[in-house]
Amino acid sequence: MNAIEPGFQFASDNTSGVCPEAWNAMLEANSGYAASYGDDPWTKRARDLVREIFEFDCHVYFIFNGTAANSLALASMCQSYHSVLAHQLAHVETDECGGPEFFSNGTKLLLVEGEGGRVDPAAVEKVVRRRSDVHFPKPKVLSITQATEMGTVYRGEDLDRIYETARRLHLNLHMDGSRFANALATLNVSPKELTWKAGVDVLCLGGTKNGMAVGDCVVFFDDDLAYEFEYRCKQAGQLASKMRYLSAPWVGLLESGxxxxxxxxxxxxxxxxxxxxxxxxxxxxxxxxxxxxxxxxxxxxxxxxxxxxxxxxxxxxxxxxxxxxxxxxxxxxxxxxxxxxxxxxxxxxx
Amino acid sequence: MNAIEPGFQFASDNTSGVCPEAWNAMLEANSGYAASYGDDPWTKRARDLVREIFEFDCHVYFIFNGTAANSLALASMCQSYHSVLAHQLAHVETDECGGPEFFSNGTKLLLVEGEGGRVDPAAVEKVVRRRSDVHFPKPKVLSITQATEMGTVYRGEDLDRIYETARRLHLNLHMDGSRFANALATLNVSPKELTWKAGVDVLCLGGTKNGMAVGDCVVFFDDDLAYEFEYRCKQAGQLASKMRYLSAPWVGLLESGxxxxxxxxxxxxxxxxxxxxxxxxxxxxxxxxxxxxxxxxxxxxxxxxxxxxxxxxxxxxxxxxxxxxxxxxxxxxxxxxxxxxxxxxxxxxx
Amino acid sequence: MNAIEPGFQFASDNTSGVCPEAWNAMLEANSGYAASYGDDPWTKRARDLVREIFEFDCHVYFIFNGTAANSLALASMCQSYHSVLAHQLAHVETDECGGPEFFSNGTKLLLVEGEGGRVDPAAVEKVVRRRSDVHFPKPKVLSITQATEMGTVYRGEDLDRIYETARRLHLNLHMDGSRFANALATLNVSPKELTWKAGVDVLCLGGTKNGMAVGDCVVFFDDDLAYEFEYRCKQAGQLASKMRYLSAPWVGLLESGxxxxxxxxxxxxxxxxxxxxxxxxxxxxxxxxxxxxxxxxxxxxxxxxxxxxxxxxxxxxxxxxxxxxxxxxxxxxxxxxxxxxxxxxxxxxx
Amino acid sequence: MNAIEPGFQFASDNTSGVCPEAWNAMLEANSGYAASYGDDPWTKRARDLVREIFEFDCHVYFIFNGTAANSLALASMCQSYHSVLAHQLAHVETDECGGPEFFSNGTKLLLVEGEGGRVDPAAVEKVVRRRSDVHFPKPKVLSITQATEMGTVYRGEDLDRIYETARRLHLNLHMDGSRFANALATLNVSPKELTWKAGVDVLCLGGTKNGMAVGDCVVFFDDDLAYEFEYRCKQAGQLASKMRYLSAPWVGLLESGxxxxxxxxxxxxxxxxxxxxxxxxxxxxxxxxxxxxxxxxxxxxxxxxxxxxxxxxxxxxxxxxxxxxxxxxxxxxxxxxxxxxxxxxxxxxx
Structure with a gap:
C-alpha cells in the first residue's frame, strides 16, 4: 500500500480529477467528426437528461465554469441599474472578482446576513424596503447558494420562506448550484423539489466539483429569462466550439446517476x-x-x-x-x- | 475498410476530435489531486514550453476559447473609447458576436480592406489619419490574423510592413493566431520570426483547432500589457479551476512537436x-x-x-x-x- | 452699423447662444427654491407641453446632451449582443466617440448606405438578412436621423417605407431628432405625423441646436421601452439635480411656438x-x-x-x-x- | 415683508437657484457665437482660474453633474476588476445608482466605516489586507468626501493619515468635493493644502451646490491619470457642445471669490x-x-x-x-x- 502524501486532498473539491464515468463519456465522444457549437448528439442527449432529471422542459446551456454561469445568469435578469441580493459569504460576492458586476455592466450586489451561510429572508426584506428611489440600484434578483458556502443546505421550509419573500418583493430567484448535487444528496428529495417547484427561476448547476474537467450548466425554468441567452453566451466567450467535450461528461454523470x-x-x-x-x-x-x-x-x-x-x-x-x-x-x-x-x-x- | 459517411469532415477544423498526444497528456494529468487555478505542475510545464518555443520570457495564460482570448487581449490594450483596426473579414468582426466590444465596454472595430484576407497597411493608415478629434474613438490596436480567415498567410515582408505601419501610428499589434501553427507550417520559420521579432505585442494562440478539446492561449510579449491580466481573466469567467485539463494538452502538443x-x-x-x-x-x-x-x-x-x-x-x-x-x-x-x-x-x- | 467679424457663425448650429425665449424662461425659473431631480413645476409643465405637441401620452425625459440622449435611448432597446442599423454618416456612428457602444456595453452599429444621408430600406433588409446565426450581433433597432446629417429630410413616404421595413424585420425604430424642428419646419406637418404615427418608438428631440444652453429630450412613444428609464438616466450621470434649468427652456421654446x-x-x-x-x-x-x-x-x-x-x-x-x-x-x-x-x-x- | 412659505428651503443645497455672480457670467457669455466643445474663451478662462486657485498646473474638465464627475474620475483610475474603498455613507455608494460601477464596467466599491462620515484609515487597511488573491477585485482607489455626507470635514491631520495609508497601500486618492468649498470655508486654508499637497490625485469640484445651474469640474493633479480623459467624457455623454454655459459660471464664481x-x-x-x-x-x-x-x-x-x-x-x-x-x-x-x-x-x- 502506498503511503498518502500530504497535499491538496482537502484544499477544495476542485483539486480532484475527473471521475471515471465523466471521463469515459468524454472518451466515447472523442471519435470522428461532430457538428460544432452544440449541434452534436452528445449535447442534445445531455440537454434531454437535464430535462428528465428536473422533470421540466427547461432551457439548458453548457458553459465553461461557475463564475461565468452565475454572472451570465444574473446578467440575463438584470440591467446595469439593478441590484442582486446575496449572502455576504456568497461566491458571487467573495470569489468571482466582480464577475457579476462585469457581465451586467454594473449591477450592484447588496449583501445580507443569515445564519450558517443561508440568506435570512427578513434581512432581504429589510434591505429591499430601505430604498425605493431612483438614486439607488433597484433590487431585481435574490441569489441563494445550494449547498451554501458554509456547507449548509436550504431545506424545504427554508426555500418556502425564500420564495415567498422573493415573490412578494418582485425578485427573480437565482440558485448558485455549484454543489447542488451535494444538497440533493443530503435532502434526499427530487431535483424539482429544490428548484422550479421552489420558485427557482434559474439554476447554475455545477459540473466541475461533481467530477468533470471543465463545465457548468445554466438551467432556466422560465422561458422569458432564457430568451436570446445563446447570444449572451457566445458574446461573452462561453460557447465552446467542440461542445461535445463539455456535454458528454454530463451524459456520463447524469445517465448513470x-x-x-x-x-x-x-x-x-x-x-x-x-x-x-x-x-x-x-x-x-x-x-x-x-x-x-x-x-x-x-x-x-x-x-x-x-x-x-x-x-x-x-x-x-x-x-x-x-x-x-x-x-x-x-x-x-x-x-x-x-x-x-x-x-x-x-x-x-x- | 469502412466506407466514409458524408458529414462534418470539412465543415470546419473544429469538428475534429482531440488528437492522441493531447488526449494522452490529459489522461496522464487525470491522476490524483492538483492545486487549482493554475498552480499545478502541468500548467507550469506548459507555460515553460510556450516560452521555449517562442524563445522569449513571455507571459502565458490558458483560457477557454478563441473569442475570449481575442476579446480579453484586446481589452487589455484598449479603453472603451479606443478603436481596433481589423480586416473586414476578421473573426473578431464577423464571428465573435461583438465579444471585443463587450469585454472592452464599447471599443469600436474599424474595418479595413486587403487582398486575400490580409490587412492592407495603406488602408490602415488611411483610416487612422481620417480622424484625430475627440468625437471618434482613438485608434489603439491593429489586429491581424495569422493564418487569415481566407486561408492565406502574412509572410515576413508583409509583417514588416504591418509592423512599420503600426509603430508609426502608435498602434499595438495583436495577432489572432487561432491557426498560427498552420501559418508556421507553411512559412517554415521559427515562431519568434512571426511574433515578437515582427513586433507582435500579444498573440492568441489557438489550441482547439490544433487538436485540443478546449482551450486557447494568450501570449504577451510585452510586460506592461500583461499587467494584472490574471484578474481580467478571472473576472471574465476565464480562469479554469481544474486548470490542468486546459494546460496538459498543451504539454502534449508542444513537447512532442x-x-x-x-x-x-x-x-x-x-x-x-x-x-x-x-x-x-x-x-x-x-x-x-x-x-x-x-x-x-x-x-x-x-x-x-x-x-x-x-x-x-x-x-x-x-x-x-x-x-x-x-x-x-x-x-x-x-x-x-x-x-x-x-x-x-x-x-x-x- | 458694426462690421461682422468672421468667426464661428457657420461652423455649426451649436456655436450660437441661447435664444431669448429659452433664456427668459430660465430666468423666470431662477427664483426661489424648487424640488430637485425633476419634481418641480417647470419640469412638469415642460413634460405636459411635449405631450400636447405630439398629441400623445408619451414618456418624456430631459437630459444633458444629444450623445447621451441617443446612447441611452438605444441602450434601453438593446442588450450588449444586439446591433443597431444606422446610416454610415449617422451622428451615432461618426460623432459620438462610441457612446452607443459604451452605454449598451457593446451593442454593435451596422452601417448602411443611402442617398443624401437617408437610410435605404433595401440596404437595411440586406444587412439584416445576411446573418441569422448566434455568431453575429442580432439586429434590434433601426436608427434614423431627422433631419439627416446631410441636411435632407425623410418625407412621409420615406418614413412609410422605413417603418414597413423595420416592422417586418422586428426592429424598433429610433429617431435622432437633434434637428427634428428643422425637419418639421420643412415638411410642414404635425409632429405626430413624423413620429408615433410613422412608427417611431423613441425620439431624441434636440434642444441645444434649437436655441437652448444645455439639454436634449428623450420621448418614448412605447410604454414598455420607457420602463425604468429614469434609473438608466440616473446611473449614467444624466439626471440633473437642478432640473428646472433644463426643463424651463423647453417651456420657453414650446409654449410660444x-x-x-x-x-x-x-x-x-x-x-x-x-x-x-x-x-x-x-x-x-x-x-x-x-x-x-x-x-x-x-x-x-x-x-x-x-x-x-x-x-x-x-x-x-x-x-x-x-x-x-x-x-x-x-x-x-x-x-x-x-x-x-x-x-x-x-x-x-x- | 413677505411671509416665508414652507417648502424646499432646507431639503437640500440643490433646491436653491443660481447665484447672481454665476448668472451674470452666463448672461455675459450669452453673446454672439463661440467655438463649441470647450474651445471658447470662457472655458479657457475658467480653466486658468482653477489652476490659479489651486496653484497647480492641473488638468481641468467641466462636466454636467456630480455623479458623472465621480464616476468618470474613478473610471479613469480603475479597470473593471479593481475596487474603490469608500465610506459606507459616501455619495458614490448611496446616491449614484451604481454610477461608478457602470462607468467602469464593474469596479466594486468596498465599504469602510469611520466616525462622522469620515473614512477610518485603519478600516481601509483592514479591508485592503484581507485579500490579495485574484478571486477578489484588487483595491486601487481610496475615495473620500470633503466635506463629508455627514457635514463633517477632514482636517489636515486627518488628510495626512489618509494619504499615508493610501500611499502605503498603493491606492490612488480621489476626493468627492461636491461641497469642497464648504470644507475650505470651515478650515480656512488654501485649496492646495486640502488637495495636491495632501496627496489628492483627482478632485471632483462641485459647482451646482455652490450656486451654479448645471455643472461640476474634474481636476487632475496627476498628468498620467488625465491622459485621454477628454475621450472618456465625450463617449460618456459629458462633453457639452455649448460649453460656455458650463464654464462661464465658474468664472463668475471663482474670479470674484x-x-x-x-x-x-x-x-x-x-x-x-x-x-x-x-x-x-x-x-x-x-x-x-x-x-x-x-x-x-x-x-x-x-x-x-x-x-x-x-x-x-x-x-x-x-x-x-x-x-x-x-x-x-x-x-x-x-x-x-x-x-x-x-x-x-x-x-x-x-
Missing part, C-alpha cells in the same frame, strides 16, 4: 471526517456538516504544523475558520493520513 | 484537396491555399447535391465562396469520398 | 445662403437644402483663403464637402459678410 | 440653525456642524407635523436622523420660519 453517488460519497466522507476531528483536543468543529465541507478551528500552531507537513487548506474569508473539503474521490485513507498528521501536530504543539 | 505536425498534415491535405478539386469541370478553386482552408465555387446545383448527400460546408460570409477545411485528422480517404460525391453531383447536374 | 420659428428661420437662412452661393464661379452647392445645412465644394485655395480670413467651417467626414450651418440667430448680414469674403477669396485665387 | 463666500454663508447659516435648534426640547442636534448640514432627531410626531406644514427634509439613509441643509441663499428669515413651525409642532405634540 453517478452525479448523485459522487455527491453522496463526498458528503459521507465529510461527515466521517468531522466526527473523527471532534475527538481531537483543541479542535473545534462547526456542527453543521450538511454537504461536503468541514469547518473547524485549529490552534494556530497546529494549523501551521499541518501546513508545514504539506497539507493545504483555506482559512475561510470572513469566517475565521479553516475549511476541509471532501470530493467524489476522497478516501478514508486520506482522512486517516490527515488525522495522523493532526495528532503529530498536536503532540508537538500541546 | 505535434502541434506543428498536426498543422503540416492539415495544410498538406488542403493542398491535395485543392489540386484534386481543380480537375473538376465547373469548380473554381481560389489559388491561395496557404494553410488548411480551401475556398472554391461550386455550381449552385452541385453544392445543393453535395449537401443532400450529407456533406456540411459553409458559404463564407462576405466572400461568396464555399469553404472546405482540413484538420489534423483529415484522411485521403475522406477527400476521396468527397470527390466521389462531387463527381456524382456534377454528373447529375451537368 | 418659437421652437418651430427658430427652425423656420434657420432653414430659410440656409436656403438663402445656398442660392447666393450658387452664383459664385467654382463653387458647387449640393442641391438638397432641406433644413439648416448647406453642403458645398470650394476650390481648395478659396477654402484656405476663407479660413485665413477667420471663417470656421467643417469639411464633412466621408463626404468631401464643406458644411455651412445656419441657426436660429443667423442674420442676412452675416451671410453677406461671408459672401464678401468669398468674393475676395475667389478674386485672389482665380 | 464668491465660491468661498457662498460656502461661508451656507456654513454660517447652518451653525446658526443648529444653535437655535438645540434650544428646543426633544430635539437632539448632532454636534458636528462643520459645513452646511445640520443633522438632528425630531420626535416622530414633530417631524410629521413639520412635513404637514409644508417643510421638506430627508431622513438620512443609514443614519436615522433628519438632515437640514443650508445653501448660498439661505436667510435668517427662512430659519426663523422653520423654527416657528417647529415650536408649533412641539406645542401640538408635547
Amino acid at each position: 453517478v452525479w448523485l453517488k459522487n455527491a453522496q460519497h463526498a458528503n459521507a466522507m465529510a461527515r466521517l471526517f468531522a466526527e473523527r476531528l471532534q475527538a481531537f483536543p483543541g479542535v473545534s468543529v462547526r456542527n453543521n456538516v450538511e454537504s461536503n465541507a468541514v469547518f473547524l478551528q485549529f490552534p494556530p500552531a497546529v494549523a501551521a504544523a499541518l501546513r508545514s507537513a504539506g497539507w493545504h487548506f483555506h482559512d475561510f474569508i470572513g469566517v475565521g475558520e479553516s475549511r476541509l473539503m471532501c470530493s467524489w474521490n476522497t478516501t478514508e485513507q486520506e482522512i486517516e493520513a490527515f488525522l495522523k498528521s493532526l495528532a503529530d501536530a498536536i503532540k508537538q504543539n500541546p | 505535434v502541434w506543428l505536425k498536426n498543422a503540416q498534415h492539415a495544410n498538406a491535405m488542403a493542398r491535395l484537396f485543392a489540386e484534386r478539386l481543380q480537375a473538376f469541370p465547373g469548380v473554381s478553386v481560389r489559388n491561395n491555399v496557404e494553410s488548411n482552408a480551401v475556398f472554391l465555387q461550386f455550381p449552385p446545383a452541385v453544392a445543393a447535391a453535395l449537401r443532400s448527400a450529407g456533406w456540411h460546408f459553409h458559404d463564407f460570409i462576405g466572400v461568396g465562396e464555399s469553404r472546405l477545411m482540413c484538420s489534423w485528422n483529415t484522411t485521403e480517404q475522406e477527400i476521396e469520398a468527397f470527390l466521389k460525391s462531387l463527381a456524382d453531383a456534377i454528373k447529375q447536374n451537368p | 418659437v421652437w418651430l420659428k427658430n427652425a423656420q428661420h434657420a432653414n430659410a437662412m440656409a436656403r438663402l445662403f445656398a442660392e447666393r452661393l450658387q452664383a459664385f464661379p467654382g463653387v458647387s452647392v449640393r442641391n438638397n437644402v432641406e433644413s439648416n445645412a448647406v453642403f458645398l465644394q470650394f476650390p481648395p485655395a478659396v477654402a484656405a483663403a476663407l479660413r485665413s480670413a477667420g471663417w470656421h467651417f467643417h469639411d464633412f467626414i466621408g463626404v468631401g464637402e464643406s458644411r455651412l450651418m445656419c441657426s436660429w440667430n443667423t442674420t442676412e448680414q452675416e451671410i453677406e459678410a461671408f459672401l464678401k469674403s468669398l468674393a475676395d477669396a475667389i478674386k485672389q485665387n482665380p | 464668491v465660491w468661498l463666500k457662498n460656502a461661508q454663508h451656507a456654513n454660517a447659516m447652518a451653525r446658526l440653525f443648529a444653535e437655535r435648534l438645540q434650544a428646543f426640547p426633544g430635539v437632539s442636534v448632532r454636534n458636528n456642524v462643520e459645513s452646511n448640514a445640520v443633522f438632528l432627531q425630531f420626535p416622530p410626531a414633530v417631524a410629521a407635523a413639520l412635513r404637514s406644514a409644508g417643510w421638506h427634509f430627508h431622513d438620512f439613509i443609514g443614519v436615522g436622523e433628519s438632515r437640514l441643509m443650508c445653501s448660498w441663499n439661505t436667510t435668517e428669515q427662512e430659519i426663523e420660519a422653520f423654527l416657528k413651525s417647529l415650536a408649533d409642532a412641539i406645542k401640538q405634540n408635547p
